[in-house]
Amino acid sequence: MTVAKNPDASRRYRSPLREEQARRTHAAVIEAATACFIEKGYAATTMKDVAARAGVSVETVYGQGGKASLLLAAVDRTLVGDDAPVPVIERAPLREVLESPDARVALRRFRDLVVEGMPQALPLMHAFHVAAGGDAEIGAAYQTYEQRRLADMTKIAESLEPGLRVPVAEAADVIWALFSTPAIHALMVERGWGVERWADWAISVLDRTLLTDDKSR
Known part of the structure; x- marks a missing residue:
């Protein structure tokens, strides 16, 4: 007997809690990167510095983007005060x-x-x-x-x-x-x-x- 496939089975499961955690992690990393860039300058700041400041792993920081991406995200957030596009x-x-x-x-x-x-x-x-x-x-x-x-x-x-x-x-x-x-x-x-x-x-x-x-x- 062939079991009918659920058309929604392949869709990505969305968890509001997980999405909120991801949003908070992103915000924490950007805030930490902002502080590091201001205090140490872009060139002297390392991803380890950002991770330590945010209280997360270096892998988590990289998950938000490279150092250049972090700076650009920090600039956008500083100019407008939030992450809304x-x-x-x-x-x-x-x-x-x-x-x-x-x-x-x-x-x-x-x-x-x-x-x-x-x-x-x-x-x-x-x-x-x-x-x-x-x-x-x-x-x-x-x-x-x-x-x-x-x-x-x-x-x-x-x-x-x-x-x-x-x-x-x-x-x-x-x-x-x-x-x-x-x-x-x-x-x-x-x-x-x-x-x-x-x-x-x-x-x-x-x-x-x-x-x-x-x-x-």
């Missing part, structure tokens, strides 16, 4: 900037967003920037990140219209350059300005150089 520019905080009623309100909201997020993001972004100079894979990823950042800055520049005194493309270039990791790190960290002073200065530069003199906008 939603771009930064589409998240609520930046949507508020883009949907501001006028250019100066948009800049004030952008300033507050920077003050809130930059202290946490900058250390890892600096490690990312440094690593890009010594690793071809990281360097290529950094170029992709910069292109994506320019696209985001272009959307912010577009949201400042009609308050702009310069073309959108020029405004986007200025915002992109002013908010680059090396520029921020140079003043905020190396010169000890801190995030409040740096953000106030950066926004004032954007106001003076990009916006019209009509304060009523």
Whole structure:
């Protein structure tokens, strides 16, 4: 007698508990990698360092990807605060900037967003920037990140219209350059300005150089 095959028998069994454990393990490894990259730098960090920090085996760390993959995952998680596949520019905080009623309100909201997020993001972004100079894979990823950042800055520049005194493309270039990791790190960290002073200065530069003199906008 032939036994009828269960059409679902070959399907992969899904265990919610197992999936949650895998999610937590992934998060723990990425958090550990983030801390190691900030403290030791990308080049000096080993997979053993990450494993020790996360409290897991080296094999488990490798199960989350190679070192370059860990850095890129750490950058994405640091920028958005979670693992959801939603771009930064589409998240609520930046949507508020883009949907501001006028250019100066948009800049004030952008300033507050920077003050809130930059202290946490900058250390890892600096490690990312440094690593890009010594690793071809990281360097290529950094170029992709910069292109994506320019696209985001272009959307912010577009949201400042009609308050702009310069073309959108020029405004986007200025915002992109002013908010680059090396520029921020140079003043905020190396010169000890801190995030409040740096953000106030950066926004004032954007106001003076990009916006019209009509304060009523």
